Amino acid sequence: MITFVKRPEPSKAWTIATPILAVILTMILGGLLFAAMGKDPVAAIRTIFWDPLFNEQFAAYSRPQLLVKAGPLILIAIGLSLGFKAGIWNIGAEGQYIIGAITGASVGLALYPLDAWWIFPLMVIAGALGGFLWAMIPALLKTKFNTNEILVSLMLVYVAEQILASAALGFLRNPEGNGFPGSRNLSQIPAMSNPELITGTGAHWGVVAAFASVVAAYVLINKHMLGFQIRLTGESPRAARFAGVKDKLLVVFCLGAAGALAGLAGLFEVTGPAGQISIDFGAGYGFTAIIVAFLGRLNPIGILLAGLLLALTFIGGELAQFMLGLPSAAIQVFQGMLLMILLAMDILVNYRVMILKKEAS
Amino acid sequence: MTELLKVVGLTREYPGVRANDDVSFSIGTGEVHALLGENGAGKSTLVKMIYGLEKPDAGFMKLRGGSYAPQNPQAARAAGVAMVFQHFSLFEALNVAENVALGMENPPKMRELAASIREVSENYGLPLDPDRIVGDLSAGERQRVEIIRCLLQDPKLLIMDEPTSVLTPQEVEILFKTLRKLQSEGTSILYISHKLEEIRALCDGATILRLGKVVGDCDPKVTTARAMAEMMVGQTLHVPSREGGETGEVLLEVKGLDFAPANPFGTKLKNVSLTLRAGEVLGIGGVAGNGQDELLSVLSGEARTGKGAVMFDGQDVSHLGPNARRKIGILAAPEERLGHAAAPNMSLTENAALTATIRKKLSKNNFLNWKKTEDFAREVIKTFDVRTPGPGSAARSLSGGNLQKFVIGREVLQEPKILVVNQPTWGVDASAAADIRQALLDLAARGAGLVVISQDLDELMEISDHFAALNEGTLTAPRPAKGLTVDEIGLMMGGAHDMEVAEL
Numbered sequence: 001m002i003t004f005v006k007r008p009e010p011s012k013a014w015t016i017a018t019p020i021l022a023v024i025l026t027m028i029l030g031g032l033l034f035a036a037m038g039k040d041p042v043a044a045i046r047t048i049f050w051d052p053l054f055n056e057q058f059a060a061y062s063r064p065q066l067l068v069k070a071g072p073l074i075l076i077a078i079g080l081s082l083g084f085k086a087g088i089w090n091i092g093a094e095g096q097y098i099i100g101a102i103t104g105a106s107v108g109l110a111l112y113p114l115d116a117w118w119i120f121p122l123m124v125i126a127g128a129l130g131g132f133l134w135a136m137i138p139a140l141l142k143t144k145f146n147t148n149e150i151l152v153s154l155m156l157v158y159v160a161e162q163i164l165a166s167a168a169l170g171f172l173r174n175p176e177g178n179g180f181p182g183s184r185n186l187s188q189i190p191a192m193s194n195p196e197l198i199t200g201t202g203a204h205w206g207v208v209a210a211f212a213s214v215v216a217a218y219v220l221i222n223k224h225m226l227g228f229q230i231r232l233t234g235e236s237p238r239a240a241r242f243a244g245v246k247d248k249l250l251v252v253f254c255l256g257a258a259g260a261l262a263g264l265a266g267l268f269e270v271t272g273p274a275g276q277i278s279i280d281f282g283a284g285y286g287f288t289a290i291i292v293a294f295l296g297r298l299n300p301i302g303i304l305l306a307g308l309l310l311a312l313t314f315i316g317g318e319l320a321q322f323m324l325g326l327p328s329a330a331i332q333v334f335q336g337m338l339l340m341i342l343l344a345m346d347i348l349v350n351y352r353v354m355i356l357k358k359e360a361s
Numbered sequence: 362m363t364e365l366l367k368v369v370g371l372t373r374e375y376p377g378v379r380a381n382d383d384v385s386f387s388i389g390t391g392e393v394h395a396l397l398g399e400n401g402a403g404k405s406t407l408v409k410m411i412y413g414l415e416k417p418d419a420g421f422m423k424l425r426g427g428s429y430a431p432q433n434p435q436a437a438r439a440a441g442v443a444m445v446f447q448h449f450s451l452f453e454a455l456n457v458a459e460n461v462a463l464g465m466e467n468p469p470k471m472r473e474l475a476a477s478i479r480e481v482s483e484n485y486g487l488p489l490d491p492d493r494i495v496g497d498l499s500a501g502e503r504q505r506v507e508i509i510r511c512l513l514q515d516p517k518l519l520i521m522d523e524p525t526s527v528l529t530p531q532e533v534e535i536l537f538k539t540l541r542k543l544q545s546e547g548t549s550i551l552y553i554s555h556k557l558e559e560i561r562a563l564c565d566g567a568t569i570l571r572l573g574k575v576v577g578d579c580d581p582k583v584t585t586a587r588a589m590a591e592m593m594v595g596q597t598l599h600v601p602s603r604e605g606g607e608t609g610e611v612l613l614e615v616k617g618l619d620f621a622p623a624n625p626f627g628t629k630l631k632n633v634s635l636t637l638r639a640g641e642v643l644g645i646g647g648v649a650g651n652g653q654d655e656l657l658s659v660l661s662g663e664a665r666t667g668k669g670a671v672m673f674d675g676q677d678v679s680h681l682g683p684n685a686r687r688k689i690g691i692l693a694a695p696e697e698r699l700g701h702a703a704a705p706n707m708s709l710t711e712n713a714a715l716t717a718t719i720r721k722k723l724s725k726n727n728f729l730n731w732k733k734t735e736d737f738a739r740e741v742i743k744t745f746d747v748r749t750p751g752p753g754s755a756a757r758s759l760s761g762g763n764l765q766k767f768v769i770g771r772e773v774l775q776e777p778k779i780l781v782v783n784q785p786t787w788g789v790d791a792s793a794a795a796d797i798r799q800a801l802l803d804l805a806a807r808g809a810g811l812v813v814i815s816q817d818l819d820e821l822m823e824i825s826d827h828f829a830a831l832n833e834g835t836l837t838a839p840r841p842a843k844g845l846t847v848d849e850i851g852l853m854m855g856g857a858h859d860m861e862v863a864e865l
Contacts, residue, residue, distance in 0.1 A: 009755035
């Protein structure tokens, strides 16, 4: 009989080992899935994890994509991780991301065709503020009326998507776009564009912000009183109140920070890789970032690595669709498996597996 | 006296610990036999084996001369062994008779059952109405339900696990009368407790366990409580002593405080008033659940109260939160160690930061100085003899007693002006408890005012200058602790429920 015995304290070694094991296990089970679909599992796994970085034919295109995709994932996941650590479940980063893009783009386009150095920084601020304010809706509803932030933040994603459609078709539509939906292409307006900073790397300002947020979150969580209070609240809310944590303020901070970072990610995306506000601007970064946050164990460094890994599966997944004809649903199943397996293996951090001889009864 | 139960060489091992090691003892028919030992000495494991909840790895038992190896509690009950647990297993929404019926294999008709409950309760002086809803009963009355449930089976051996921990002194007297009556009818009782005076008053024989082994037998009627305690602990017991005792200025004043907790199952505090002087220890007794948690929370600042309700040094502090109160010297140590006083999965260093950042200046510009925090955690560990590999260990890896020493030490070493503690030695072994009490008394001797909330009356009598009791959210007027009799304390605690009926 196999039983789990609680460890006296969480195992440090397993904390590091479980994500790696989860990835390996996902590769094996994913391989079985692909094999069942009649594809060569080894080729499929290699196409997803290896070819985007090292295949001579594709790497030149796909390698910069790694940072382009990982940047917003990391930026959003860092924000989410603060709340998740405190037990505040913001599921609506996708909405905050969309609203950040819209507010930032709106500020820029309102000034069009003015050309000044301060326009882009102003748009950055507007983007962050948009995401922040959108996140304040669940935050204030929670602190004032004790509503569930999971539901409210999630529902607001669908509201944000409607606003996005209305922006793309209405108030932000390019007047010179011959009636096509979508705003002006911000990435082609010098005062508003978020260019690739170093050619061939894919790094734009959003990637810089992502790395900066990793460092800032690391310092906040490990050195600052606020980070300690966040961890304490997640560990034990009653002990946190005893330690003088103002729990409502913490809800506002965690949701606000996540919203602002998601808004920033949206702004950098709309001014850079996406280029314009369009109906399909929301590409699911806000949801995938939840996976990134957990895959990285809510640890800033872990999130950095997890963001890169998830971005890799995105790019590799697209490559596998294109090269091997794998359906996109199979790639999504694969990514879902990664999260499920990681969460399931979490038990090894706090429990030891023991095999007991069955007692004679 | 003929032998009822004989236990020979019982051994039970759990992963990493031998809970019972070659335990042997016997109980005579009609004997009240005490099982004594500190927390973790193996008392629970032993009675679980007798009651069929656990199986021994080695050794055997004999009941009335025949072999006895119960596979489960049903088998134990069929053999005439019944047990009253420390924690009740009753459904609050059902009435007494229904609860009793749920515990029976073949319950009779409700009306017959109610009649037999009435009969047993009258016979044994345990007043109980079978139609009352259990949710409305006091802890003492709930215990009666459990006892009557056992008595209906007409047991030969009744096991009682810490039965008096939830009772007022008067209720204890009623219980003892019942037990003596049972004894006179030839029922044997295995009585588990660590309250030595009770055992001296009630029991005919005692077996003392330490670390899973029998370390001695004694006749409690002729052995002193101190001698028994020393057998339990295995060392000479240090009795806390008090120096000075002069009390000074009024430090804390609570006037007519009313407080309704946010938790709907909490107890409302009604018109609570108290004064605390420098150097004074105010002991607050009472049965659990009468407002102890709430009183601590309004003093610690976790709960805010109306203006002017809590005055410190002549200033209104009612509106201040926990950290603002820490800053001026009001510290607290709640009862619940894991999840309130300490965060289970965090290290001792992090738990030191939980309350000590302000007074020990462990942070600068809101950045924590972990080095300094760890030093403080080490200081607590060293000064209070906390047994742990080091300050990096998670709080939950410590035993209850060691974590309690850490929690109390963390507050005491911050040199508070006022310290409020709830159950400072609950679940702590006798020698550690003595150390904690001594630390509290030393703190008072240095001029701090202490509010000690506890359910252990011996403890309160030992360290308090004044004594007050909480009863359903009201606090009695404090009285000097010296010279208070057990009867007076019992009356302050609200007396026994249905006292008159009990006097048959």
